Amino acid sequence: MRVDNTSGSGGSAIYIANSMIKSGYVNTVLIIGAEKMTSVPSRRSTSIIASLLSERERKSGLTLPSLAAFMAKAYMREYGVGMEMISSVAVKNHRNGALNQYAHFQKPVDLSDIMKSKIIADPLRLYDFCPVSDGAASLILTRDDMAQSFTGKAVKIRGISSYSSNPVISERKSLLEIDCVKEASDKVFKETGLTRKDVDFAEVHDMSTILEIVESENIGFFEKGSGYMALRDGITEISGELPINPSGGLNSKGHPIGATGVAQACEVYQQINGLAGPRQVKRHEVGFTLNMAGFGNNAVAGIYEAFS
Amino acid sequence: MKVYRCENCSSSFLEKRSRCYNCRSDRLLEYDVSSGIVLDTVQLFATPDNLPETYYILRISSDGITFFCRSPTQIGEGEKVSLMEDDNSICCKAERDQI
Numbered sequence: 003m004r005v006d007n008t009s010g011s012g013g014s015a016i017y018i019a020n021s022m023i024k025s026g027y028v029n030t031v032l033i034i035g036a037e038k039m040t041s042v043p044s045r046r047s048t049s050i051i052a053s054l055l056s057e058r059e060r061k062s063g064l065t066l067p068s069l070a071a072f073m074a075k076a077y078m079r080e081y082g083v084g085m086e087m088i089s090s091v092a093v094k095n096h097r098n099g100a101l102n103q104y105a106h107f108q109k110p111v112d113l114s115d116i117m118k119s120k121i122i123a124d125p126l127r128l129y130d131f132c133p134v135s136d137g138a139a140s141l142i143l144t145r146d147d148m149a150q151s152f153t154g155k156a157v158k159i160r161g162i163s164s165y166s167s168n169p170v171i172s173e174r175k176s177l178l179e180i181d182c183v184k185e186a187s188d189k190v191f192k193e194t195g196l197t198r199k200d201v202d203f204a205e206v207h208d209m210s211t212i213l214e215i216v217e218s219e220n221i222g223f224f225e226k227g228s229g230y231m232a233l234r235d236g237i238t239e240i241s242g243e244l245p246i247n248p249s250g251g252l253n254s255k256g257h258p259i260g261a262t263g264v265a266q267a268c269e270v271y272q273q274i275n276g277l278a279g280p281r282q283v284k285r286h287e288v289g290f291t292l293n294m295a296g297f298g299n300n301a302v303a304g305i306y307e308a309f310s
Numbered sequence: 311m312k313v314y315r316c317e318n319c320s321s322s323f324l325e326k327r328s329r330c331y332n333c334r335s336d337r338l339l340e341y342d343v344s345s346g347i348v349l350d351t352v353q354l355f356a357t358p359d360n361l362p363e364t365y366y367i368l369r370i371s372s373d374g375i376t377f378f379c380r381s382p383t384q385i386g387e388g389e390k391v392s393l394m395e396d397d398n399s400i401c402c403k404a405e406r407d408q409i
Contacts, residue, residue, distance in 0.1 A: 043359065044356070045356070045357065045358060045359035046359050048356055048357065048358050048359070049358035049359050049360060052358050056324070056325050057325070058324050058325055058377075058400060059324070059377075059378055061395070061398060061399050061400045062367065062377070062378040062379045062380050062399070062400040062401075063354070063357070063358070063361050063365060063367060063378075063380035063399070064367055064378050065354065065356070065357065065358065067354070067356060068352050068354050068367045071352040071354075072350060072352055072367075072369060075350060075352070076350075120355065121353075121355050122354075122355055122356045123352050123353070123354050123355070123356070124352055124353040124354075124355075168331060170323070170324055170325050171378075172324055172369070172375075172376050172377040172378055173323060173324060173325075173331065173376075
């Protein structure tokens, strides 16, 4: 079957496959996420991606980068944070991506490179956004009692949840609260009985630098207005207490739209099995993923652990 | 431009709905807004191929509803704008620029 849910397609495919296996409808599912984006000019792809917005918001000329810019301005205004702090997400994620042989960009960047780059949606610049990427990722999902017949290194989906928000962005109460991210996260922690403190590392949907910070707060890893502090204090670095996007995230690894959610799960698989090489996180028993469609139209949150 | 308000809970909407997103009432009224106040602006330099290569997106507040519109020129926060909608666009113009 084809699962088409814009940027959230991969996470949704895993969510559906997991439901189909749990219900006993199927035994095993091969999930393939793929996207070819570079075959059209960037302005055409901007137009195609903007088509996921509601009809009248699209008529206003709104795009996803412009929404990220409004979010960044709101965050800076609310918490007194400068643009350099927000762009530090790109420094961290490009550093991580440089350690990932599967990343689109495998070269570190520093803050001065970022601050000199082209403005895309003021105040956000080129490096504040994920690149336009081609890419694919795949994984096999199967019943618990069949896992050992595929591999000795299986990873278990401890829980996976999905939630939808109002797709009309201007009707939301706040630019800094993405309901679906908060609700999908709350649901998956409730479902598994785990707490945020149990998570060893996370892959989140950093289509823009500001989104990594805001999502990390909406997920509940950090208090509102303190996501940037975690970044500043090194907590979200590979060597930190809660590494976020050790793969390089969408920002450096790339965001081939339909593949992203599957690629996040692949990164979690590698990290949990200790196969992530130079970007291996220290504690890697429990991994968290957050895959988001549109600008928070819906989200899928997953918690993974070693199969025992 | 047309917007919608729930008679029951007074929530306002940009998109037409059969039921209120907030209280599920089906008593939704259509009304017109013709002007608003700029809350925030963003200048865009990477735009869709059917639109100009750069323009401003404005976040507007008007009569209990917040929405976005497009302007070719910069309009400051707090300024009053006139709104125009046709089949393809929702645009605005600073009232100071009008004769």
